[in-house]
Amino acid sequence: MKRTHTCGALGVADTGKTVRLNGWVHRTRDHGGVHFLNLRDRYGITQVVIGEEAPEALRALAASLRMEYCIALEGVVLERPQAMKNPSMVTGEIEVSATRIEILNTSEAVPFTIDERSDARDDVRLTYRYLDLRSFSMQRKIALRHTVMQTVREYLSSLDFIEIETPTMIKSTPEGARDFLIPSRLHPGQFYAMPQSPQLYKQILMASGFDRYFQIAHCFRDEDARGDRQLEHSQIDLEMSFVGKDEVFAVIEGMMTRVFHKGLGVDLETPFPRIPYDDAMNRYGSDKPDLRFDLELQDFAAFVAGSGFGVFENALAAGGAVKALVVPGQAGFSRKQITDLEETARTYGARGLAWTKVTRDDSGSITFEGGIAKFFAPRAGDIAAALGAGEGDLLLFVADQWKVAVTALGAVRSRLGHNLKLIEEGTFRFAWIVDFPLFEYDQDEDRWTAAHHLFSMPQAQYLETLESDPGSVKGDLYDLVCNGFELASGSIRIHDPALQQRVFQIVGFDPDEARRRFGFLLEAFRYGAPPHGGIAPGLDRLVMIMAGEESIREVIAFPKTATGVSPMDSCPGPVEEKQLAELGLMLAPRNTGNGPAGGDTPGKDPEGKAPDGNDREA
């Protein structure tokens, strides 16, 4: 009984037609004489009615239907009596009076119901992901992801980009994130790595003359996952020859414009504002600021001298910074609320969060009250004026090394943005963060490392001081941020082997080592490699933001948990001794007994295996 319509298709115009529908029993309502069922498929829900005039066999069959039975049925489309129309349903003006029902497959009682109210824990949802994905909300998000991918492919193709796949088994590059390794059977003791990105290959493709490349690429990084980070994720990876960052920005702005228009019907304003990294850090305390609310950090150094407040004075004397945040109208904050904010600041390395409240004294002049008031009250008027603060405002301060101070206060800013509901929902505030530092100093290893990656172009004005002052070198590096998330990251690349060598040297690669690791790239660049640059928007985060979600797990069909486990298929799992032997591998002894899918995992094992998980250890 093949379907003639989907469950979201029928309307009053179809009245009188004999139709066939296929789908799942979403819900049943048995009134004894008359029986209703809601039939669901990807496209919607249609009410089916089996009246008392129906043959006894059909009524018995209808009564036996349970949630999530997969059925086919034939019936006649009827316009519902006026009072029985349901305006909250797309198909609410009609119903299908069934004449025939066939059960295609029964269903056990489902662990959770397939509707918008179902609120099962993440691990339960992931164990039964196939049921979770039946919900309209998941189907919408996965479909949105499809629309985004299609729009991207269409758009980039129209601009002469060529989609090219690159290997997923590559050479391990120790710089950067931890690699996932694949042991080689044919070369015992040797390993492939899963790519952290197609970086080297896309640069080689530029050397190959494919001057516009893209790929929706899977990237693998063996680091601890987060809500916005999975062990494997997808990037819209692209690279262009003969361009500077303006051309890259224009391509991405055009892409985002189309993607948001097609996916959400939202029209973005372009060009996106550009914010230098230093500004972003100083104003928002983050290199991925949430621009949906203001609340900017301010510099407080000018008022520290002579205040007598040792904490601030010492921070400045040590070359650090004192940053202030004006929280308008929140002088009523309790001690507890301030302590909570201080905890946030401490998480990011600050030793404390100083505060005071702006008020007026008996004479009506601006003064401070509470916290560090006594050090700054004498100049309260000047300070308030300079910070743009007024009566009833709360002032918050962090004094520390510059990066700690801005980052910690930036975290407080972000926290306040959420707590005080300063964020306008449903808005998308994009910006380019530009002029990132090229190098960072690694205290632990006592050496300079690449802040982004090794192949980004230093800006021309720093070429002479590259070796003498790496810390001040800005690169042609850029991130696209939106609503507090890093949505894309890219750079103009080095195409000159000599300059590339200098960068390698600064991060401590001697020429031999550089040649061993990246020799093929240097070699390729000796044959007329064009200037080039690119960027890679994260597909999962993009769709997550568009869907209004806070975790990329919500927009990935089969994601892993925060610990990298897939509860549905018990992955990762052990392998047989024989497989290890073929690879020339032996397991080191471990003191912990249980694997990641250990014995007391809640929920029943879908295959009814031994509940202690021993089957997985074999």
Added chain:
RNA sequence: GGGGGUGUAGCGAAGUUGGUUAUCGCGCCGGCCUGUCAAGCCGGAGAUCGCGGGUUCGAUCCCCGUCACUCCCGCCA
């Protein structure tokens, strides 16, 4: 590696300042019901209170350990 939160029936939750019978909603099973659309009404089954250990006459509750999920710091070229 570190810190916070959570874990009670298939699912979501309440609860016990330590007390013998652990509660509610949904789902499930049975019955009733002619217009519902989160249908309604009556009845029923279903829980080693994540797991292990300790304290106690007695632990779901307190303590220690552990596992899982989750958020955060670190990490994430």
